[in-house]
Amino acid sequence: MQKTKETMTLEEKWDSLTLANNFIFCKVMESNPDLCKHLLEILLYIEIDHLEVPQSERTMQEWIGAKSVRFDVYAKGGNRIFDIEIQTTNKKNLAKRSRYYQSIIDVDNLTKGENYTKLKDTYIIFLCLDDPFDGDLPVYFFENLCLQNNKIKLNDMTFKVFFNAGCCDKMKSDEEKSFFKFLKGEAADSDFTKSIEEKVAWAKANKKWRRQYMTWQQTIDEEKEIAREEGIAEGAQQTAIENTKNALKLGLSPNQIAQITGLDLSQVLALKEEIESVQNA
Numbered sequence: 001m002q003k004t005k006e007t008m009t010l011e012e013k014w015d016s017l018t019l020a021n022n023f024i025f026c027k028v029m030e031s032n033p034d035l036c037k038h039l040l041e042i043l044l045y046i047e048i049d050h051l052e053v054p055q056s057e058r059t060m061q062e063w064i065g066a067k068s069v070r071f072d073v074y075a076k077g078g079n080r081i082f083d084i085e086i087q088t089t090n091k092k093n094l095a096k097r098s099r100y101y102q103s104i105i106d107v108d109n110l111t112k113g114e115n116y117t118k119l120k121d122t123y124i125i126f127l128c129l130d131d132p133f134d135g136d137l138p139v140y141f142f143e144n145l146c147l148q149n150n151k152i153k154l155n156d157m158t159f160k161v162f163f164n165a166g167c168c169d170k171m172k173s174d175e176e177k178s179f180f181k182f183l184k185g186e187a188a189d190s191d192f193t194k195s196i197e198e199k200v201a202w203a204k205a206n207k208k209w210r211r212q213y214m215t216w217q218q219t220i221d222e223e224k225e226i227a228r229e230e231g232i233a234e235g236a237q238q239t240a241i242e243n244t245k246n247a248l249k250l251g252l253s254p255n256q257i258a259q260i261t262g263l264d265l266s267q268v269l270a271l272k273e274e275i276e277s278v279q280n281a
Contacts, residue, residue: 010213010214010217010218013217014204014210014213014214015204017200017204017213018183018185018200019182019183019196019200020086020088020129020183020184020185021086021088022072022086022088023209023212023213023216024200024203024204025072025073025086026056026057026072026073026086027056027203027206027209028196028199028200028203029054029056029073029084030053030054030055030056030073031199031203032199033051033052033053033054033075034051035195035196035199036051036054036073036075036084037051037077038192039084039179040075040077040082040084040123040125042173042175042176042179042192043125043161043163043176044123044125044161045172048077048078048080049077049078050077050078051075051076051077052075052076052077053075054073054074054075055071055073055074055075056072056073056074057070057071057072058070058071058074059071060104060105060108067100069100069101069104071083071085071101072084072085072086073085076120079120079121080120080121080122080123081105081109081120081121081122081123082122082123082125083101083105083122083123083124083125084125084127085124085125085126085127086127087126087127087128087129087132088128088129089129091128091130091132094126094128094132094162098124098126098160101124102122102124102158102160105122106119106122119157120157121157121158121159122157122158122159123159123160123161124158124159124160124161125161125162125163126161126162126163127163127165127180127183128162128163128164128165129165129166129183129184130164130165130166131164131166131167132162132164133162136167137164137167137170138163138164138167138168138169138170138171139161139162139163139164139171140161140162140164141159141160141161142159142160142161142162143158143159143160144156144158163180165180165181165183165184166184168180168181168184174190175190175192178190178192178193179192179193179196181193182196182197240261240262240263241263241267241271243260243261244257244261244263244267244268244271245271245275247260247261248268248271248272248275249275254268254269254272
């Protein structure tokens with residue numbers, strides 16, 4: 001019987017990783033700037049003269065009390081900044097996430113006293129395995145336009161791009177199609193995807209990264225288990241509260257109810273007072 005992700009050992013999870021895994025994607029792109037540069041050129045149909053070494057999992061925070069963000073792959077090239085997010089599962093809040101990522105990038109790259117013209121062109125890019133907006137489009141490219149006349153652009157040079165690997169056959173270029181087919185797990189069928197395939201194998205042979213992944217994955221698994229146990233405990237608590245309310249309405253004594261439900265007597269008495277206050281209101 002084929003194992004599920006939940007029943008795999010950490011070693012088996014590592015062996016099964018593909019480019020669609022955040023950890024592998026980040027390591028491959030960070031270690032291969034030319035590969036990352038070519039990918040951006042394929043995705044955005046632009047030419048990039050030079051790309052600084054990409055930074056994987058870069059964390060930014062506007063101020064100590066603000067929500068921080070962690071970019072999968074963050075890169076600068078000339079007057080442009082790129083954030084590439086690999087999104088293989090959860091499609092929730094992508095629009096608001098892209099908005100917040102944009103704001104953090106702007107604040108981080110404009111220092112006190114600088115003119116707004118110093119703001120760089122920014123591209124927030126999500127590579128999704130499934131349709132992020134259920135519109136059956138291969139690419140959703142957003143920029144700010146005037147609603148009254150969409151020929152008028154705001155020209156703030158901020159772009160948010162969402163790719164849908166599920167519709168890769170509809171994409172414009174063969175290189176795009178090939179890349180997203182490979183991202184979905186199909187065989188590499190172009191020079192570019194074959195090069196990526198080699199880099200993925202190279203990354204998985206790195207013992208240091210393997211240890212990093214094991215530690216990272218173990219932490220995630222432990223956090224999921226804690227959340228699951230807390231969820232079960234919370235559900236049991238809520239059930240006990242509902243049973244207590246029903247028992248009080250049936251006229252059972254608080255002491256009896258505490259013994260049956262496992263709640264403290266003080267909790268039972270508080271619930272009894274709450275019910276009586278509603279009835280007497």
